[in-house]
Amino acid sequence: MEITFKFQRGGTRAQPEYVDYQIDVPPEMTVFDALVAVRETQDGTLAFRGNCSVGFCGDCTLSVNGAQKVTCLVTVGKTQKDGVITVQPIRYAPVEKDVMHDMRKFLWDKVDTFARGVVPNGGHPVTDEELRPVRKAMRCTTCGLCDEGCTVIDVNLDFYGPAALTKLYRFAFDPRDGITAERLREGSELHGIWDCVHCWEATEHCPFGLEPTHLIMDTRDRAIAYGIKSGYGNKMLERHYDAFEESISGKGWLDERSVALQTYGGLIKGGIKTLPLGLRALRKGKATLKPHYKRPGADHIRKIFDRYNRSNAGLRKEKQR
Amino acid sequence: MHDVLVVGGGIAGLRAAVAAKGAGASVALLTQSHPTRSYSVTVQDGINAPDSAEGCDGHINDTLAAGAGLNVASVVTSICREAAALVEELDRLGVPFNRVGSVIDRAPVSGAGESRATYVNDITGLAVTQTLYEQVIGTGVDVYEEWLALSLVVDGGECVGVVALQLATGALEAFDAKAVVLATGGLRRAFEPSTSSLHCSGSGIALAYRAGASLVDMEFVQYYPAVLSGSHLALSPLLLGAGAVLEDGSVRLNGTLDSALVEARFPDTLHRVEALSGVNMLTEPAPVQSGMSRLLGGVDVNVHGESSIPGLFAAGECAGNGFHGAQGLNGNFLLVSAASGRSAGLAAAAHMRSVAEGTAGAQAASGVRAELDAALARPGGAPVSALRTELASLMHQKAGESRDAEGLSEAVQRIRAMREEHAQLGAGSTARDFNFGLVQYLEAGTLLDVAETIAASALERTESRGVHRRTDHPEVDASQGARQQVTRSEDGARVSRETGAA
Ligand code: SF4
Numbered sequence: 001m002e003i004t005f006k007f008q009r010g011g012t013r014a015q016p017e018y019v020d021y022q023i024d025v026p027p028e029m030t031v032f033d034a035l036v037a038v039r040e041t042q043d044g045t046l047a048f049r050g051n052c053s054v055g056f057c058g059d060c061t062l063s064v065n066g067a068q069k070v071t072c073l074v075t076v077g078k079t080q081k082d083g084v085i086t087v088q089p090i091r092y093a094p095v096e097k098d099v100m101h102d103m104r105k106f107l108w109d110k111v112d113t114f115a116r117g118v119v120p121n122g123g124h125p126v127t128d129e130e131l132r133p134v135r136k137a138m139r140c141t142t143c144g145l146c147d148e149g150c151t152v153i154d155v156n157l158d159f160y161g162p163a164a165l166t167k168l169y170r171f172a173f174d175p176r177d178g179i180t181a182e183r184l185r186e187g188s189e190l191h192g193i194w195d196c197v198h199c200w201e202a203t204e205h206c207p208f209g210l211e212p213t214h215l216i217m218d219t220r221d222r223a224i225a226y227g228i229k230s231g232y233g234n235k236m237l238e239r240h241y242d243a244f245e246e247s248i249s250g251k252g253w254l255d256e257r258s259v260a261l262q263t264y265g266g267l268i269k270g271g272i273k274t275l276p277l278g279l280r281a282l283r284k285g286k287a288t289l290k291p292h293y294k295r296p297g298a299d300h301i302r303k304i305f306d307r308y309n310r311s312n313a314g315l316r317k318e319k320q321r
Numbered sequence: 322m323h324d325v326l327v328v329g330g331g332i333a334g335l336r337a338a339v340a341a342k343g344a345g346a347s348v349a350l351l352t353q354s355h356p357t358r359s360y361s362v363t364v365q366d367g368i369n370a371p372d373s374a375e376g377c378d379g380h381i382n383d384t385l386a387a388g389a390g391l392n393v394a395s396v397v398t399s400i401c402r403e404a405a406a407l408v409e410e411l412d413r414l415g416v417p418f419n420r421v422g423s424v425i426d427r428a429p430v431s432g433a434g435e436s437r438a439t440y441v442n443d444i445t446g447l448a449v450t451q452t453l454y455e456q457v458i459g460t461g462v463d464v465y466e467e468w469l470a471l472s473l474v475v476d477g478g479e480c481v482g483v484v485a486l487q488l489a490t491g492a493l494e495a496f497d498a499k500a501v502v503l504a505t506g507g508l509r510r511a512f513e514p515s516t517s518s519l520h521c522s523g524s525g526i527a528l529a530y531r532a533g534a535s536l537v538d539m540e541f542v543q544y545y546p547a548v549l550s551g552s553h554l555a556l557s558p559l560l561l562g563a564g565a566v567l568e569d570g571s572v573r574l575n576g577t578l579d580s581a582l583v584e585a586r587f588p589d590t591l592h593r594v595e596a597l598s599g600v601n602m603l604t605e606p607a608p609v610q611s612g613m614s615r616l617l618g619g620v621d622v623n624v625h626g627e628s629s630i631p632g633l634f635a636a637g638e639c640a641g642n643g644f645h646g647a648q649g650l651n652g653n654f655l656l657v658s659a660a661s662g663r664s665a666g667l668a669a670a671a672h673m674r675s676v677a678e679g680t681a682g683a684q685a686a687s688g689v690r691a692e693l694d695a696a697l698a699r700p701g702g703a704p705v706s707a708l709r710t711e712l713a714s715l716m717h718q719k720a721g722e723s724r725d726a727e728g729l730s731e732a733v734q735r736i737r738a739m740r741e742e743h744a745q746l747g748a749g750s751t752a753r754d755f756n757f758g759l760v761q762y763l764e765a766g767t768l769l770d771v772a773e774t775i776a777a778s779a780l781e782r783t784e785s786r787g788v789h790r791r792t793d794h795p796e797v798d799a800s801q802g803a804r805q806q807v808t809r810s811e812d813g814a815r816v817s818r819e820t821g822a823a
Contacts, residue, residue, distance in 0.1 A: 028551065030597070036519065040706040044758015045750050049354070052518045054554040055593045056447060057358040073596040096489065097755050104466075108355065117455035118415035125423035134417040135441060138448045139589060142357060174415065208592065 001027045003076055005038055006086040007046065009098050016088065021046075027077025031069070031085065032060045034076050047098035048087075058141030061148070062099055063088040068148050070141070070207055090148040092157065105157075107144050110164035114171065114187065121178030130175045137170035137215060139208055146212040149205030151197060158191045162202035162212035165193055169215040172222055184223040188232035193219050239263050249305040252298025257287065323349040323463070325669045326483055326498035328470045328525060330356030332446070332655065333637025333662035334504030335453035337626075340666030341502070342460045349463045349496060351470060351485055353520050356454045357447075360506055360518040361658070364446030365557035365590065367430050367438025368411075368659070369652035370404035376437060377401055383434050384653060388646020389787040390802045391538065396624045396644045400660045407660055408439045415452040417441055419586075430651040431561035438652040443557050443587045445655060465496075469760060470524060472689050473501065473532040473633065476681035480532070480633035484686045486693070488760065491753025493690050495682030500632050500669035503529060503620060504662060507638040509553075511768045511775075512613035512721065513713035516548055516555045525639040527767035529620045530774065535629045536807040537641040537819075538618025539771075540778035543649055543788045544722050547572050548612030552597045555614060556607065558651035560587055571606035611722065615654060617645045617788070618778075621806055626665025632672060636665035643804065647787020693759070699747025701758050708739055708746075709765045712772055720776045725793040729780035736773045737813055743769055774807040777814040781805060 004022050011017030021038045032050050039046040050060030055073045062071050064079050068090050079085055093101035146162035147153055153161050160168075168187045171177055187193045193216055202212040223229070231237025243262035247255045257278075264270035281287035295301075325341040327334045330352030338350045352359070371377050381401045385392050412418050412425065418439050419426045429436040441448040457464065467488045474482035474495060482497040508523030509515040530536055547556040547567055556565070556572050563582070566573045574583055580603050583591065591602055600607045620635035622628050622642050628635055637658040644657050715735060719728035743766060748759035782805060784798035785791050804819040 028599075039757055040709075040761055041703040043750075044702050044748060044761060045752045045756060047755040047757070049358075051354050051358050051520050052360060052363045052553075054363055054552060055596060056363040056589075057354070057518070059354060059358040073593065100755060103355070112458050115455045116459045117452065118413070120413050126420075127423045128420035128426075131417040131420065134415075135419075135444075135448075138417060138441070138451055139444055141362075141447070174417075176413070176415070208589070 001025060001077065001080075002083055003034065003080055004084045005035065006084060007098070008086075008088045009046075018086070025076055027075060029076050030072050031064055031074050031076055031079050032072035035071065035087070047096070047100040049100060049103075056141060058143035061090055061101075061143045061145055063090050068145055068205070070143050070145065073207065090144065092148060092150075092153050093144070101144075103144070107142060107147065107161075107163055110160045111142060111167050113160070114164055114168040114183070116171075118171065118174055118176055119178045120176060123176065123178075126175045133173040133218075134170055136210065137166050137173070140166050140170075140210055141208065143207065145205045145207055146202035149201040151199045151201055152195055156191070156195075159195050160187075160191050162196075162216060165196070165216050165219065166210065166212050168193070169219050172219050180222075181226050181228075184219070184226050184228050185232060187219060188223055188228050188230075190233075193223065194230040194232070236263060239265070245305075249302055250298075252295035252301045322497040322499075323347045324499050325349070325502060325666070326351065326496050326500070327502045327504060327666070328483060329359075329504035329506060329637070329639070330354070330454075330464075331359035331361035331504060331506055331637060331658070332449055332453060333506075333640075333658040333665075334502070335450065335457055336659050336662030337502045337504055337634075337636050337666035337669070338462045339453060339456045339460060340663045341670040342457075342462050344667055344670035346670035347463075349465060349498070350457060351465045351468045351483065351496065353467065353469050353488075355466050356457065356464070357450055359450060360521055361450045362447040363516070363518065363554075364655060365443045365555065365559065366655055367428060367440035367445055367559050367652045368404070368408055368449075368655045369430075369433065369437045369650065370408040370439050370656065371427065371435070371437040372405050372425070376435070377405070379435055380404070380437055384644070384650055385646070387648045387650050387787070389648060389797070390646065391541075391643070391787065391804055392646030393624075393643025396642050399624055400644055400657060403660060404656055407656070407663070411449060411452060411659070414456060416448050428559055429562035430558040431567075432558070433562075433650040433652050438559065438562070440559055442585075443559065443590045449655065449659065469763065470505070470528060471693075471763065472685055473528050473630075474682045474685040475532050475630065476679055479631045481679065482682045482685075483528075484682070484689045488755055491756060493686055493693065495686040497682050500634060500672040502626065502665050502669050503633070503635040503639055504637045504665075505639045507616040508768055508771050509613060510709065510764070511712055511772045512542070512716045513710075514548055514553075514610055514612035514717070515713075516545060516553050516612055516614045518553070522764035522767050523616075523639070523771035524764070524767045525635065526619055527770040529628060529630070529633060529635065530770060530807075530809050532630060532633070533809065534633060535621045536618060536774055537621035537804055538643070538778075539616075539641075539774045539807050540782050540789050540805065541617035541645070541647055541787060542613060542720070542775060543615040543617055544611045545614035546611045547609045548614070549594060549598055550608040550610050553612070554593055554597060555612070556594070556609060557587065557590060560590060562651075567609070570610065571608050572602075573606040574602050575604055575606075613717065613721065615649055616775075617641070617647070617649055622665075624664065625668035626661055627668060634665040634669045634672075636661040640665070647789060696747040696762055697751045697756075697759065699745065699749075701747045701749030701762050705743070705746050705749070705758075705762050705765050708743055709761070709768065712736070712739065712765075712768060716772055716775070720772075720779055722788075722790060724779050724789070724791050726780060726783075726791075729776050732776040733773060733780060733813075736769055736776060740769050740773070774814045778805050778807055778816050781816040
């Protein structure tokens, strides 16, 4: 099958420049093998990565005809449109040359942040069941496709991203590890688990079904069970989330007055800080001095909170160990 | 200057780096790709490690039986005896070995008798590589990614460093070290079909050979019977061990294996077979062929990984420590990579010599620079590619699973001629940054050098033993029960019979 590779070389993302390469390959050949054949026989300066050719090393991620793929796992026949395959770098990743991504910046530095090995806790023998989450996360090939689909990385390259957070998950859920709380705090820093906007794109993008967005959500749950909340390291934000939870679980609705007061440091400190805003709200009739009544469904809502807390009781106990 | 320089980022290299670091040495790790992109991550085999003394004896006996008299018995004993501890250590470091309850499971692998392979579903290689890489990061080994080692620096008969090319820039640098550990893996790209990754170019073996080190057991090239047709994917011996049936050129699961078990334990196999061949293994058989998967010989080293050049060590597939003998057992390959990496790393760290900051490195680098500059100016590309492709089919046909004198001498002659053709070729472009034409040319050079030693050794061994099968000498010849060494000489590879094992 005669294929024209339109290979992006130079130019900018907005105005890419392409060089065409023709090659005759069987349709069942993988895109990666075909690209290697082009490089080996036609132009040794074509820059793209790849090694294993069987989908384990995660090195050959590229954009082909607009779809982002581990290119050794897709065939030429299924990828081509009218005999053409356009090859571009994946979105968001800085580029070193041609379609050679700066993976240090895009991925490795972030993954390495969380890659410190298991610190043995000298604990109990672990069961197969307990290790299943770890085994699932270790299927990750660091292909980067989840980061490629990430809507946060799109606007903030500093976000650790789902691939690195999958590495965090691998440790946060390893029962043999002795520094879970420390890891969860590290992961809760700025650009970490709490910056995920749960758009589920990562889960959609992972070609191996690892569901990285779910892994981030699970890591958040675990962090909460360890008493680490969104806004970790920022006292005001922490107070805000506590007040928010207290208000909903206690009153069944969001009592903005108490949330505002607590967020700013309690009755006195918060009172002084929020006084001008409160007065303005009173004047405009947006707030009242009358006490809030309890919402009819409040008890039901409290039950939901109770049930959640009970389901995490095991984790809480573990945290105290 | 580092105390220990490890070349190669697969399981053997990572394990060597961690061991040397743990022994207090300053360590640099030089790799052609990021370590977790190494060939090792594709290996879906298990790690043989029986958990009892009787099991261990059985493991030793089976390994010796497969090796058909050519194993170095002391190496077999020492590695088999440390296997269970090695697996426990890997587990402690984070490898999530499958368990039954809370006891690490032992499963059967095809062709290896008892159930003694520890494993992580079908990602043992990936999980072990990741875990060791994490140790490398955690312990502060200096990692040099995307550097290709081109030459050993030998001064006064001792190895004192490596000259390497930085792929991103084309810069050439001499890395001084008190000891060098080669862990560059095999040379699958010299064979087709095979389980090759692109970087399996035999580079460490060629570097040692060119520097005068002796190689050993080079005639033993092992094929694996279940490589997915048209691809380089080996279907795990654990899958065959679990009951998948290999017959008439295909591997069949349906009717013999429970789908739920396959989905739980072999998710990555199912996924990749489907992507690469369009076959859903739960319902249809997958077409397979036999492909080259392992070189059993390599740089001649003892149980500590010491080669014939002081200061030069080797581990993993590029090392011929005599563990496998004439045929390797499934489940033993990852074991040897990790175990030999560890001992080579320790031995290299203990190799305390005061190496003065000499000029040997700089001199070697300028020599290599001149050669590279000449190669950059010569034409390359398609003709180099044609040489490599021809080599892969030549080796498969004449020096593969079945061999005879005529074919082997033809192969030796042709490889020598190809080396001359290769010398006239080059990179095909003077680009410095990411010049893959240059890499292709250099790799073709190492492949040709090592391929010649394979064909020459196979020609010399006029009997059939283990995986070395000569149609013109189909029987074992008891008088040929010694290992063969290969050294480089003016007129090519020179093969000799061992007198006493190192
Ligand atoms: S989680 Fe999936 S998509 Fe993300 S890097 Fe790992 S394998 Fe690739």
